[in-house]
Amino acid sequence: MSTEEQRYRPDSTYAWLRLAVSLLVGTVACVGTWSVVVVLPSVQTEFGTLRAGASLPYTCAMLGFGFGNIAMGRVADRYGIVVPIVVGAVLLGAGYILAGFSHSLWQFALVHGLLIGIGAGTGFAPLIADLSHWFRRHRGLAVVFGASGSYLAGMIWPQVITWGVQAHGWRATHIGIGIAALVIMLPLAPFFRRRPAAATIAAAEASSAGARGDLGLTANQLQLLLAVAGFCCCVAMAMPQVHIVAYCGDLGYGVARGAEMLSLMLGLGIISRVGSGFVADRIGGAATLVIGSVMQGLALFLYLWFDGLTSLYVVTGIFGLFQGGIVPMYAIIIREYLPPKEAGMRIGLVMSATILGMAFGGYISGLIFDLFASYRMAFLNGLAWNLVNLSIVCWLMLRVRTRAQPA
Structure with missing residues (x-):
């Protein structure tokens, strides 16, 4: 086995580093499954709707998230994980920025279903599948760490969003989330260029x-x-x-x-x-x-x-x-x-x-x-x-x- 093959073999130091970066990407991407829960009261007041209507964007986001897991997973199988990460970053960035400029509830819900939810799907199943190729002896541990990005997002993002809504309002907070997704995820995407042997x-x-x-x-x-x-x-x-x-x-x-x-x-x-x-x-x-x-x-x-x-x-x-x-x-x-x-x-x-x-x-x-x-x-x-x-x-x-x- 050559030096390069040893460096990039399953369970190698590179594999663990890839796991750490994947966890970061997953934590950022999965903001799409939690943000709408935090801003639900603000959105309800802004658009003058009932609680059921204000819950519609969450439903749309979860439907998009489910579709994104399948679609982005298929893309990752064919082209590697870099493409889903880039696409997910763009979808999240565009979705949150457009959400910040929404003038009606249906616009807000639509961007959650077609952009934010699908973009968030990048941070779950596709990343888990990619990590599973880089581990053999510790595959179980790697998969659960990769899947923990969604839970970390649920612990970190609601606190950040709550502060943002109180200090700057929900519109500015959504625009900020979109910019953050682009700034963090796009530069990290090239790190994942290497594919399993x-x-x-x-x-x-x-x-x-x-x-x-x-x-x-x-x-x-x-x-x-x-x-x-x-x-x-x-x-x-x-x-x-x-x-x-x-x-x-x-x-x-x-x-x-x-x-x-x-x-x-x-x-x-x-x-x-x-x-x-x-x-x-x-x-x-x-x-x-x-x-x-x-x-x-x-x-x-x-x-x-x-x-x-x-x-x-x-x-x-x-x-x-x-x-x-x-x-x-x-x-x-x-x-x-x-x-x-x-x-x-x-x-x-x-x-x-x-x-x-x-x-x-x-x-x-x-x-x-x-x-x-x-x-x-x-x-x-x-x-x-x-x-x-x-x-x-x-x-x-x-x-x-x-x-x-x-x-």
């Missing part, structure tokens, strides 16, 4: 083909199962994530307590993601996903029995410690069993299914609350969806072990 991809192709043969499923069959599993787990996950603030308000603890619990959940979610990466590198993505699904179900079950203020903090902490590592496991399983040359698109498809699961789960939980005037049935609904997810991932794990047993 052909020998690395060939070895990964052979490994995934053999693993898929042990599983006894075609690539598309496994893809469909993972998409269904991802949708189900995120329907369950959405109940606490979307409704914990309202739940605390209904219990009389106030929305501030609920917001604290949401921050606790997201903060521990980062720890969960990193920890799940260490575990996945030792026992595999499928087994780690089973553990995460079991523990998420346990936390949802505990919500049914404990609604005191202190106990809610504890249960929410437990939920955060286990739910954060679930979604990245689908990317690891895809890299273990599906063709690496299609990783960007396939990871994007499953990530989009999880986003749709979050959107549906948040809505159906609210609908169930309206019907029963209680969140108890909504938690039971989440448990039911979690059991479907657990059944699928347990079946996959047992199928691998059963078919591998004779060998």
